[in-house]
Amino acid sequence: MTNQVRKDAGLWAQVCAGLVERLKGNVRFWLHTDVAMRHWSYDALIADFALGEYVYVTNPPCDDQWLARQYRKCACTFLPSSGEGFGYPLFESIACGTPVVHGDYAGGASLMASCGFGLWLVPAREWRLEGVHNSVRPVYNAGDWVEMIMIVLEQKQRVAEGAVDHLAWSRLGHVWKRWLREGL
Numbered sequence: 752m753t754n755q756v757r758k759d760a761g762l763w764a765q766v767c768a769g770l771v772e773r774l775k776g777n778v779r780f781w782l783h784t785d786v787a788m789r790h791w792s793y794d795a796l797i798a799d800f801a802l803g804e805y806v807y808v809t810n811p812p813c814d815d816q817w818l819a820r821q822y823r824k825c826a827c828t829f830l831p832s833s834g835e836g837f838g839y840p841l842f843e844s845i846a847c848g849t850p851v852v853h854g855d856y857a858g859g860a861s862l863m864a865s866c867g868f869g870l871w872l873v874p875a876r877e878w879r880l881e882g883v884h885n886s887v888r889p890v891y892n893a894g895d896w897v898e899m900i901m902i903v904l905e906q907k908q909r910v911a912e913g914a915v916d917h918l919a920w921s922r923l924g925h926v927w928k929r930w931l932r933e934g935l
Contacts, residue, residue: 755790764796765893822847835859
């Protein structure tokens with residue numbers, strides 16, 4: 752989770768705490784982020800929500816094979832974003848067979864829906880303006896995320912291999928390169 756401004760780490764902590772309660776502590780979380788403190792303090796959130804024994808934090812650098820092994824160990828990935836344009840963790844996770852819960856807003860949600868994963872999108876409850884450019888951001892209810900994650904966990908479903916192969920750079924790279932050249 753890089754680009755911390757677009758992540759709702761407060762929601763992430765609330766959802767983790769809700770899952771700890773719902774699953775009676777029989778849960779572990781993996782948080783992979785570039786730094787523990789920038790826009791958010793993950794260390795403070797982990798302490799404030801008493802998540803210390805439940806959260807495993809890793810930081811880059813790491814290679815693709817290690818990252819893929821980590822995703823495959825997960826029963827579910829959830830990305831509490833305030834407007835993810837693409838969201839690499841979404842599609843890295845799906846490519847590794849792990850289902851993803853994401854908010855129903857912005858590019859990541861649109862791509863998930865177009866790939867057939869729209870059932871795992873959590874609707875926003877409200878909208879807020881944020882920042883100097885009045886960016887519209889979704890406001891979610893942590894309980895809605897917990898419920899959606901529980902549905903995914905109860906289904907014990909894995910994602911079919913190849914579900915997002917059409918998003919591979921080897922298939923899309925030429926399109927982007929042409930678009931960039933035309934823009935120059």
